[in-house]
Amino acid sequence: MRGYGGKPARANLWMEVFALIEVKNLTKQYGIAKAVDNLSFTVEQGQIYGFLGPNGAGKSTTMNILTGYIAPSTGEVLINGHNILDEPEAARKCIGYLPEIPPVYPEMTVEEYLSFAAGLKKIPKKEQEEMIYDVMEMTDITTMKRRLIRNLSKGYRQRTGLAQALLGYPEIIILDEPMVGLDPKQIIEIRELIRGLGKKHTVILSSHILSEISAICDHIMIISHGNLVASDTPDNLVHLMKGSEALELTVEAKETDIRRALGGIEGIHSCEVKPSDEEDACDITVKTAGGTDLRRKLFYLFAEQKMPVLRMQQTRISLEDVFLELTDNPAAGVQQKEETPKKKRLFAGKGAKKE
């Protein structure tokens, strides 16, 4: 079992042993505004984590704190057991960081820049040449090594920034909005590159674009107004929100008869009945509680009542719906967290702080 921050591993601390990053009650205050508000989560080894949130949610601020670029107002960050404030060098050694604006120098060639970055990272001189060659191969920029950075395309500039992050082979790679400004082809290429990195590294990437995150990440953390509002796998985020699923029906019957018939059915969270465009029929939207599937029950109910069902459709919740619901109204997420044990997992998934 791998030790935790150089301390002896203990079997009953299994989860802690593999927590590569632990963030506890992190807050960053700018004047009276809170960019990050009491944020807690853990990151485990060997996964690709997506940090998702609308503009201004606090993603960059959190990443800058994790990487030691800015200090939190309160709270604690442990990187592989090293406190980022008490042992910054040991903590930063575990992390390769590509900030939102790649820290590249336009007047240097790719090779010169990587050599400069290797120096900053205090990589021993005798290891530098081979490592620079290696990270250029990993990011597929070897053919560009003598080109001035200012003459590179945005995609290659991003790869150069990524190569810089990989110098020293850190266990954790943090990428802030790595696809911003790239064209669709470059996005696909960088996505593949990140997927490849995820095989050997723990990767955290931030984005405000859901499709980018869901295409690459094993685990999604949704942040809104500086709070973590959900943390789970993409599938679980959708599955565990199934309580918001709805059934839409068109039934040939009077509104009062439909309401009476539905009155005795358990598992209905809410129900809307209104006149349909179909003659002598009503459109019904039934919201189910806790993901209950009422399709068969309603089919037999209306058949017994001699009310023909002209249409029945289940509207599936998408990851987009989850994202919008949680980021439009983060308080709704917290409420759900307390309401049902099933939804609780949404907030206490692998990346979320175990209580």
Ligand SMILES: Nc1ncnc2c1ncn2[C@@H]1O[C@H](COP(=O)(O)OP(=O)(O)OP(=O)(O)O)[C@@H](O)[C@H]1O
């Ligand atoms: N140095 C600063 N001084 C004052 N306010 C700041 C500072 N940096 C960030 N903020 C504010 O903190 C909040 C969070 O910003 P942050 O950049 O972390 O969000 P983000 O999720 O990364 O957004 P984006 O995707 O737009 O970069 C925003 O309201 C921002 O205006």
